[in-house]
Amino acid sequence: MLSLTDKFTIPGLSNIDFYLDHKKRDLVYAIRSTPQIKRDQDNKLAFSYNLISRNAEIAYASSANKDLVETQLGQLLLTVDLALTLEEERIALEYLRKTLNNNKSGIIHKYNRRHLLKESSKKVEPKIAAPNWKNGTVTLNVLSGFGDTFVKSSSGEVKPSLIGWNSASLYAQYGIEGAELMYQALSKGIKDEDGNNEKSPLMATVNYTGLAIGYIANMEVKVFARSTDVYNFLETQNNTFVRDVKQGKRTRTRKFLGVTISKKTTTFDSKVDIDKREIHGLVETMKQNNVIKVEINDDMVSGERSQEEKEAQQALMANIMDMVTNKIIASFFETAFIADKETSEEEEAPQDPPGDATEEAKKFDHVKDQNHSYYFRNKISKTQIKNINFHFKKNSVVEFQANPSGSLLAQLTDSERKAAVRILDVSSPEIQMLEVQVKVNADFEADNIHSVIVNLSYKQKDHKTGIVRQNARSFLFENGSEIHAFRVSMARNDKGELIDFYKAEAKISYRGTADAPPPIVLDNISDRILNISYDKLGFITTQLSAGDVDWSIVKEAIVDFEYISEPNKSDSKKQIRLTQDSPLGSWKCYMYGHKDKSYKYKKKWIYLDGTESESEYITDTRETLVIDDDLVGRVKASFDVLLDPNYVTSAKVEILYKDDTNAINEEFSKWFTASETWDWNMRLREGASNTFQYRYFVQFTDGLVKTSEWKTATSDENIDPIDLKRYKKTLTVDGGMLDWTKWKVVYVNVQHNDIENKYVKEETIRISSEDFMKTFEIMAFKPGGNEFKYTLKYAGNDNMVDIEAKTLKGGVLLLENPGGVDQPIIDPLLPEDLQTEDPTVTP
Secondary structure, three states: OOEEEEEOOOOOOOOEEEEEEEEOOOOOEEOEEEEEEEOOOOOEOEEEEEEEEOOOOHHHHHHOOOOOOEEEEEEEEEEEEEOHHHHHHHHHHHHHHHHHHOOHHHHHHHHHHHOOOOOOOOOOEEEEEOOOEEEEEEEEEEEOOOOOOEEEEOOOOEEOOOOOOOOOEEEEEEEEHHHHHHHHHHOOOOOOOOEEEEOOOOEEEEEEEEEEEEOOOOOOOOOOOOOOHHHHHHHOOOOOOOOEEEEEEEEEEEEEEOEEEEEEEEEEEEEEEEEEHHHHHHHHHHHHOOOOEEEEEEEOOOOOOOOOHHHHHHHHHHHHHHHHHHHHHHHHHEEOOOOOOOOOOOOOOOOOOOOOOOOHHHHHHHHHHOOOOOEEEOOOOHOOOOOEEEEEEEOOEEEEEEOOOEEEEHHHOOOHHHOEEEEEEEEEOOOOOEEEEEEEEOOOOOOOOOEEEEEEEEEEEEOOOOEEEEEEEEEEEEEOOOOOOEEEEEEEOOOOOOOOOOEEEEEEOOOOOOOOOEEEEEEEEEEOOEEEOOOOOOOEEEEEEEEOOOOOOOEEEEEEEEOOOOOOOOOOEEEEOOOOOOEEEEEEEOOOOOOOOOOOEEEEEEEEEOOOEOOEEEEEEEOOOEOOOOOEEEEEEEEEEEEEEOEEEEEEEEEEEEEEEOOOOEEEEEEEOEEEEEEEEEEEEOOOEEEEEEEEEEEEEOEEEEEEEEOOEEOOOOOOOOOEEOOOEEEEOOOOOOOOOOOOOEEEEEEEEEOOOOOOEEEEEEOOOOOOOOEEEEEEEOOOOEEEEEEEEEEEEOOOEEHHHHHHEOOOOOOOOOOOOOOOOOOOOOOOHHHOOEEEEEE
C-alpha cells in the first residue's frame, strides 16, 4: 500500500510524485500533477473534435429563437488518465534501479528507519503502479459562463474508473460560437495583425478530485479547520495576488474594395487571482495563525529526535500541507486557464543537444512545469463547505486527496491538434455520424475476468430518403485498458431530428469456469461514451476497508456479506478477513435480474488476547464500506518523571491493568534516563474498568536501589510528579573551642540512618589540635531535618573520657571540654574496633 511518509521526486519528472510501498520495496506508486489524454490500442490519442455543418432549413425549423439560427455545432470527445508516458516510465525505472538497490541512499535509509526494517542485500527490480483509488470525480471545464451559443452541454462532473491509472471519458457540445472558437484554436490558432501567434483565451481544463488510500507508519496526525474561518481568511487575502497573465495591443482594420475604412486599436489584458504556490503559502500562514490546527504525535521517537527522524516528520508535514492545500483549492477556488507560451516567427527556437531527449520526450516537453492558476469562488455559501478534519493513527490506513489538473490544449502538439479535427457536413442527409467511445471499467486481474464482449448495433430508417442506416460491431476487452470506437451514419425522423438511439449487449466470461451471468441488454440508449461497468453488467459491488481500528489490540476483523434478494447462489455470500497488513477487500455479486441492491453484513473481531466479539447483521446498499472497531474508550494517564542526573542513573515506571470481567491482564513499563513526561493510554472495550496500578523503580549513582509501593489510580487522574533526586548534606565537626593543653585527640563516631529509604552511612573522625575541623557528608533524601547520631571519645595526657550517643539535627557539631575524668591511658590510640581508613556506608 502507498506509504504517505515516503514521498519523493525523480530528477526530470518534477510533475510526478512517487511513493514507496509500506511493505514491498520493489513497488513504487506514481501520482502525476497534470492529467494526460489517453492513447488507444493504435497509440492514437483518444481525443477528437467534430465540427458539424448543419442544413440551413433544418437548423431554422428546429431553432426556438428564429433570430438565432445555429448553422454549425461542435462536439468534443476525449478520455484522460494519470498514466506515465513511455519516456517518463523509462526515466523513472532507470532512477529507481539505482536508488532502491542502494541501502545508503537517503530514500531507503529513511524508509528503513520509518518502517523499522533492516538493510536488504537482495536486488530488486522496481515496478511502477497506480495508487488505490477509493473515490473521486473528473470535471471538464470549457467556456463556462459564456452562454448557450458557446457551450450547450458537457459531461460535467463524472466518476473515473478508480482502477489503475483512473481513466475518465469526457465530452462537450458547443453552440455556434463555441464550435468556431474550438475549431480555430485546434486547427488554425489565433494570430494578431502581423501573423504572430497570440495566447488563446480559450478555457479548457481537466480537474481531478481524487480520494486515494495510503498508509501512515508510526505516526498520529490530527488536522482541523473550520470552513468559515478558512473562508474569512481567504476573503481578507482577495486581490492580494491578482496579476496580468497577458497584455498587449490589438489593431483591427476594416477594408472595403481594398480601401481602409476604419482602424481600431484596443489594449487587452487578462488577470488571475492566485496560483497554487501562493495558495500553499496562504495555507502555511493559516497554520501559523492557528486557523488550521495540525498536531503530530510520533510514537516511534522517544527523547531527542535524530536528523532522519526530523526529516521524516517534516516530510509528513509537507504531505499534510499538500493535502490541506488540495482540499482548500477544491472547496474555495476554480481553475483559471492560461494558454501555452508561444514563440513568434522572428524568434529562433532553441536547439536540443544531440541525444538529449527522445522523440517521445519532446512530444511532452511543453507539458512539464505547467502553471496552475485559480479564481477565488467568492459567491459560494460558507455553510455548504465542510470543515477540514483529518485524523491519522499510527500504522493506519488513511485517505488522502490527489487533485491533478491542467490545461487540455497544453497537452497537444500542433500536428495532434489538427489531426483531432473533423468536419462533418450534415447539411446533406448522406453525412450524419454517430460516434460512441466504448470502454470497460472492471478489475480483470482481481476478479479473475477472462474477457468482456460488447456488441453495439444501430438500425434506423431515414424518413426523408427511406434509406435504412445500420451498423453492428463486436468489441473484445481482455484487460480493461482498451478503448474502442463505434461509428455509424445516423437517420433522421419526420421532424428532421437525428435518431441517435442504439442497442448494446455485454457478456462477461471468467477464467477456469464455464459459469457466467447471462448477457446484459441495453436498448435505445444514446450515450456518446459507453462505459460498461459492474453496474451495467448487473452486479452489486462493495469496496471494504478498515477505518478506525486499533491494531495494537485487534488481531483480525472478519466481515460476512450476503445478498438479500438471492441468498442461495454461489456468489451471493462472501467472507472477507482484514488485518493490519491487509486492510482492504472487495465483494461482487450478480443481481440475477433483481433491481434491489440491498445486502447485509456482520462483523466479528478477534483480539490479540484470544477473546472475540461479534455484531448483529446490518443492512446496507453502499458501494464503499468502512468498518470501525467496537472499542469504546481509553484509559490514560500522564506521568511526569523529574530525574536529577547528578544522583540518579536510571528509573522505570511500571503500570499494571487488570479487568477480571474481560479476563485482561496487561503490563506496561518505560525506562527513563532523563526528565520526561510519559503519556500512557490503552483502548477499552465496552463495560471495562478504568482503574490501574503503578509504581516506580530508581537506581542512584551510589548504587542504592529503591522501589516504591503500588499505588491505585483512575483514568485522567492528576498523578503527582515522581521527583527522583538526592541532597548533598554536610555535618561540620569543630574542635576549635577545646583546651588542647588537656587533650591530645578526640574520636567522633557519626552515623546517619534513613530507615524509610534503607540508607545508612557511618564514619569515625579524628580531631586534633593540628586538624581540629572536619566534615561528614551524606546524600540525603530530603533537603532538611536530617538526623545524625554521634559518640565522642576524648584522649588526654593522662586520662580518657567517653561521651554516650547523642542525636543532632543541624549541620554543625561543636566540641566542648567534657566534665569529669574517666580511666587513665598511656597512649591515646584509636580503639581496635574503631580503627579504619575509610568511612563505613551501609546501603
